[in-house]
Amino acid sequence: MAERVAAPTARRSPSRLAVVGLAAAAATYVVVRAAEDLELFVTVTLNGLTLAGLYFIVASGFTLIFGLMRVVNMAHGSFFMLGGVFAFLIQERMLGDDVSAFGSGDATMAQWLVPLVLATLAIAASGLLMQQVLLRWNQGQDLRQALITIAISVIVADQTVARYGGIAQEISPPASWPETIPLGVFGLRFSFIRLVVLGLAIAVGAALIWLIRRTRFGMIVRAGVDDREMVSALGIDIQRVFAVAFLLGAGLAGLAGVLGGTMISVDKGNDSAYLLIALIVVIIGGMGSLAGTAIGALMLGLIDSYSDVYLPEGYENYGPLVTFGMLVVVLAVRPLGLFGRPA
């Protein structure tokens, strides 16, 4: 096995050089363009970092479920979208007749936090329900499970449009929060809610690392990623661990949906958009790896943000092509993603 892995790597060293060259060229280009306008660069970079934070929360749930159970949850984007929709509806109910308050930031702290918590819990519960009813009995049939979750995502998407329509909405952040805060450089100001999301993403990452590295649950998860049969042979109720992992993974998608709904918007197209993000992040980072997910989210967030601004004039809209190019380049060098290991 070691020989088979080593041989192609050595043969591929020219392509590896080409990739490094390409990355260096891209970095140089961004540096040159950045030097033209440093203030813009700071804002764009922060935009990218905060996007990356949101992407990380979505993708970490996806990779957690896949790493442990080998379930590719194609309904992950739907969980994200529903998280936003639920939180929006709860907040709407809480704001009562004060309908004019939408998006104008008139919610209190509780009117933001309660929808956030309730929606996250509701999505976590839905995820658990889906796993228990539809996925538990066909473990190991990864294609069938992926197809089942695709079916769920189709139904959810259609029913969401039927019930709530297709108009993009926003979840109001607490009115006590400032819209923007000063950064302390160039006299720039930056969106506060975006920084909150970035902070939460770091907190989620830290909590996940603690959970995986320091707790008994994490120990079982790590063991389960390597050898599920062995873990259950040792007398551990792997089904309960699976259930908790699904609860957690779906909950993270729901949480990200609420945060995304506050930071950007609640939209019917969010399901496929964020499923794509989760897929790209984990394909780049390597399935099941938390560190890989963080790097993948960072790369995708920055690329999304930079390509909107720094692509040559007239080609600013070709961002998806850059994303695709990055995917091709990463996979050409590391077929299993940056931190991926053979299953």
Added chain:
Amino acid sequence: MKVSRREIAIGGAAVGIGIVAPAIFTEFYVSQILTHALWLAVAAASLVFLAAYLGWVSLGQTGLYGVGGFVMANMAQAEGGLDVSVTPWLACAIGVAAAVVVGLVVGGISSRSEGIYFLMLTLAFSVIVETFFGKATELSGFGGVNNVERPGLIGNPAQDPNRLYYVSLFVAIVVYLAIRYLVRTPFGLALQGVRDNPARMRALGYHVALVRTLGFAFGAAIAGVAGILGTWWFGSISPGAVNVGAIINLLVIAVIGGLTRLEGAYVGAFVFVILDNVTRGSELIGARFTTVVGLIFLVIVLLSPGGVMGIYESLRRRATRRVLTPDQATTSGGGA
């Protein structure tokens, strides 16, 4: 892989019905059901080809359909897009060529991945295609490319749907025969060898990744052709034609028909289009056709992974089991 008399009879009957269909059915029926089903079947055939002979379930066929359709629409005379205005047939050739080139790239990077990774990678590719054409306003934008010029042979389907119908029928038959032929060539056998045992094929001296990439590119050509037929049928193409809904519709067609038999693509496409028209007309379900499709898909995946063709085969197996020796019966018992 022998062509049985039964297959020739069923195939001949299907083609016969196809040829006389415009004389029997109304123009609406020919255009909305038959032609629609035929180009969907061609698209689904590219998916089933990969599933049956490479062992890959690809969600990238919709993206390749989009590449073929969008490039053709940009090259031909049209409203929106680049409007290069080359002749329709040349535009068509460029569209297919573009789909093949992109297919080589996507096939190249996915050829070293397996099963579920492949599914994810190809899905990501298709969604990127949709996002790309949605954002790139010079090439399409959300409105898409409209009033795409069709070849004189086809004319305007609104006035004479039969011409596009016969072209689609011809293409569908050619695609079917081409796949049946290809899988019997040495290359086709290599594809199936790679599907069944890549390690052994590598040991035999085959370049596994290359074989897979070429197989994927062949599927890409078929998907590109379907994209062109679909664009001619609609008269336009927009990112909505290749969104996740479209990706899933194609998958639904293949799964309804069954992923392991090429005929499944054709059966699935007809079932799908008829279902679409029936449910759209009904007051009970109204516009919620997608939910119905999702539920049907869910039930099929939960109950019979083999789809309609799988049901057909298991019925046939049950009917023929009596005449088999016990040994044969046990080996044919393990289905998909």
